Amino acid sequence: MNVKVSILKIPNYDILSKGVMVSQVHDGHARASRFFTSTNASSYDTVVRIATFGQDYLWKRQILDVIDKHHLPCSCDSSSPSSSSPCSDDLPARTHLDLASGTGILSSLIERRGNHGRQRPRNVVGLDLTFDYLRTAKKKCSTGLLTNGTAEVLPYREQSFDSVTSSYLAKYVDIERVVSECWRVLKHRGVVVFHDFTYPSNSLARSLWNGYFKILRSAAKTVTSWAPVFRELDKVVKMSNWLGQTMQALEGTGFKNISFRFYTMRTSAIVSANKP
Numbered sequence: 717m718n719v720k721v722s723i724l725k726i727p728n729y730d731i732l733s734k735g736v737m738v739s740q741v742h743d744g745h746a747r748a749s750r751f752f753t754s755t756n757a758s759s760y761d762t763v764v765r766i767a768t769f770g771q772d773y774l775w776k777r778q779i780l781d782v783i784d785k786h787h788l789p790c791s792c793d794s795s796s797p798s799s800s801s802p803c804s805d806d807l808p809a810r811t812h813l814d815l816a817s818g819t820g821i822l823s824s825l826i827e828r829r830g831n832h833g834r835q836r837p838r839n840v841v842g843l844d845l846t847f848d849y850l851r852t853a854k855k856k857c858s859t860g861l862l863t864n865g866t867a868e869v870l871p872y873r874e875q876s877f878d879s880v881t882s883s884y885l886a887k888y889v890d891i892e893r894v895v896s897e898c899w900r901v902l903k904h905r906g907v908v909v910f911h912d913f914t915y916p917s918n919s920l921a922r923s924l925w926n927g928y929f930k931i932l933r934s935a936a937k938t939v940t941s942w943a944p945v946f947r948e949l950d951k952v953v954k955m956s957n958w959l960g961q962t963m964q965a966l967e968g969t970g971f972k973n974i975s976f977r978f979y980t981m982r983t984s985a986i987v988s989a990n991k992p
């Protein structure tokens with residue numbers, strides 16, 4: 717691997733930026749580059765909402781709840797549980813990294829949750845392989861920094877983040893490398909959360925799932941900018957063992973409190989863990 721970096725000093729983050737080159741491009745990269753392009757960046761939010769029957773939003777809300785569960789609350793949380801005023805603790809904002817941030821749906825939800833109510837504010841950094849998706853995200857995320865790169869080689873310093881998330885990334889990457897990078901950039905007691913689609917195990921759910929992808933394959937003839945995704949996503953999900961591999965990689969790397977949960981007839985799952 718050929719890695720050339722320069723250091724940019726930005727408030728709250730020390731990031732290594734520019735010129736990160738990955739010479740070993742694997743199938744997942746090639747597939748992601750065919751799936752997510754400049755021609756479908758602007759329609760991504762609508763397509764993901766419709767294609768998941770609105771479940772995407774509910775899954776992302778679950779990701780936020782999982783992060784909050786793993787983090788210790790501010791002291792003001794316990795003193796005034798019903799208060800809606802901002803957290804009065806003079807604590808620095810939490811730093812969050814959203815891997816495969818795409819058009820910024822999850823990043824902006826995390827940012828917003830941190831910026832109101834009794835939560836500590838959150839500075840959100842997004843990273844994604846597809847430049848045009850980041851351009852769309854820029855319109856949504858106000859405070860954060862967006863980085864164009866791969867989740868397998870993170871251009872950030874050790875112990876930079878309190879939490880790291882990814883939604884729909886795990887099936888495209890060398891998950892061992894991503895988990896190891898998450899470990900490196902997370903602070904002690906930091907939390908990592910992976911979310912992605914799963915192939916349901918129940919036979920009724922499976923036939924509904926397969927029938928649905930048959931419809932998507934027909935739709936690919938008219939919705940051409942999404943044709944590769946509509947045609948191939950079912951095979952990618954079926955072939956992927958991201959859930960087992962992620963749990964194994966987390967355990968092998970030293971993460972603790974590893975847990976997972978399925979959602980919506982086991983069509984998606986969320987895995988979380990803490991860096992001790």
Ligand SMILES: C[S@@+](CC[C@H](N)C(=O)[O-])C[C@H]1O[C@@H](n2cnc3c(N)ncnc32)[C@H](O)[C@@H]1O
Pocket residue numbers: 744745748752764815816817818819820821822843844845846849865866867868882883884885888889
């Ligand atoms: C289905 S989109 C999900 C976007 C966002 N996480 C969401 O939930 O809306 C998948 C994203 O993964 C990104 N991606 C795929 N492989 C990647 C990699 N190796 N490193 C960083 N991003 C990657 C793609 O560019 C794309 O934006």
